Amino acid sequence: MTEEDVANRRAAAQHTLAEHLRLTAAGRVDEWAELFAPDAVLEFPYAPDGVPRRVTGRDALVAHMRNFPETFDVEFVDLVFHETADPSLVIAEFRSTGTALPTGKPYEQTCISVVRTDADARITHYLDYWNPLVAIEALTPHDVPSDADLGVTFGG
Numbered sequence: 001m002t003e004e005d006v007a008n009r010r011a012a013a014q015h016t017l018a019e020h021l022r023l024t025a026a027g028r029v030d031e032w033a034e035l036f037a038p039d040a041v042l043e044f045p046y047a048p049d050g051v052p053r054r055v056t057g058r059d060a061l062v063a064h065m066r067n068f069p070e071t072f073d074v075e076f077v078d079l080v081f082h083e084t085a086d087p088s089l090v091i092a093e094f095r096s097t098g099t100a101l102p103t104g105k106p107y108e109q110t111c112i113s114v115v116r117t118d119a120d121a122r123i124t125h126y127l128d129y130w131n132p133l134v135a136i137e138a139l140t141p142h143d144v145p146s147d148a149d150l151g152v153t154f155g156g
Helices: 003-026 029-033 058-065 132-139
Strands: 036-043 054-056 072-082 089-100 105-117 123-129
Touching: 003 029, 003 072, 003 089, 003 105, 003 123, 029 058, 036 058, 054 058, 072 105, 089 132, 105 132
Parallel strands: 036 123
Antiparallel strands: 036 054, 072 089, 089 105, 105 123
16 A cells, blocks of 8 residues: 555545544434444443443444434534554544533533544444443433442542
């Protein structure tokens, strides 16, 4: 692969990730799914109970994301790409800022994504590192009391 081919492949992969964020924020789930290869995998290593850790295939991706537009009104900001040796591999940091629609609470999330793309710049594997505690807090109604027994102590 020439240097120009590498640069073009990297730019295409980064564009796909940026489009993923744009279409997710816009709630355009069907268009969003087209960014993925038919057998693509979406993984959430820190998914809480009740949220799948792995979603495979476009139909499953659409089903998984179908309610996102009714759940969160967000925009993604501060997108930073980290260069990799493999131009088909994208590592990005970004933040979401917005609102959890069922509660009206703020939804401020910091994410790191590790994304593999194919020769057509479609996503084949998306590893999504986000903090589920932020989502849980944003989606918990104001009138639900917190429970001190659920807390975690760090250190001695």
